Amino acid sequence: MGREIGERQNLALLMRAAQAGDSHAYAELLRALLPLVKELVRRRYPFLQSQDIDDLVQDILLSVHAARATYDPTRPFLPWLRAIARYRMADSARRYALRTANEVPSEQPVETFAAKDANMSGNGYGDAEALRQAMAKLPYGQRQAIELMKLQEMSLKEAGAITGTSIGALKVSVHRGMSALRKILRSTK
């Protein structure tokens, strides 16, 4: 019991140091949060695969990162963390439901052409690390537009609400970003 209280206080202290810009304390805090957040996700979605759990855990940690200024050091840390985690998990479930609502399951993909490239079942890029490095080279606006619209599969309206830019500007950013990504990936092949 005493140890638990000590750990909670420690989390609050680490977050206070992180708010002041101490990156070591912040890394320590995030590592300490990792098992707690994983447990929350596992308890809520016991059917998720390990990779999906990691994805959701990273989303929650990213939300903690973005909301760190809202933590009041005089208040308990865990209720703040749990509220963010619950919200992100519910949001993730809602987005998953939206994404799958229009999907039609098919047991065997239809073969269109005999060529191997035309019948790849996945549309993801093979080398995830190369893609990540290429994304990192993009200007911030293009990277954010691709991140929101291609990876998080948001609509133009949703992405526009987050970035504060017009739909036209977003379309341009995605188009330019995708062209730049193709060029970068071609040059690294």
Added chain:
Amino acid sequence: MTMDTDEFIKRLASDLRPVRPLRPAWTRALLWMGIALPCVAVVVWNKLMMVDVVQITTDTRFAVEQAAALATALTAAIAAFRSAVPGFDRRILLLPLVPLGVWLASVGNGCVQDWIRLGADGMTIRPDWDCLPMAAIIGIIPGAAIVVMLRKGASLHPRVTLGLAALAVASVANFGLQFAHAGDASIMVLAWHLGAAAVLSALGGCLGDRVLSWRPARSLVP
């Protein structure tokens, strides 16, 4: 494109910038009132100059309604700012109900008194289009200010947060507008002022997800 979580943590920590924790909700609400009240005063300045001070100071109902409108604005702003912090105590959402109840009760009592005194004439709702431009202008800066301040938070209930913010803006605007309508029948105050506050709050609730959307993108990770 999930990266290794340890690597993810390293990257988040490597680019850490110091942040200033948000001030307490009541401090932010007072700060907002400090912006909103002068704006309201500027818009209704001409009307303020024409106010019959003697009549206003002797009119208890007017004083109660003005105090209740101001208190509703302040408590709704406190609740809105508090609701933009994850893990807030939900009981705070009930705070604006107290002054709002007093405001409604006072206006309701005024309606009853008008009915007794004037009969059906006291319950006539007339359109007051002259007032509409002032009502629209009066809320612009307070509305913009509270949205900017709320976007610094991380509202997990954006509809509730923006609904409360809209109630705060409508209440502070009503506080100013009442000086231009000091002698109005209570039914007019109920229909146009409190009615507008209700509509604005509902509209705020509907737009909450769009205005206070909070979804950090992975591009934040360096």
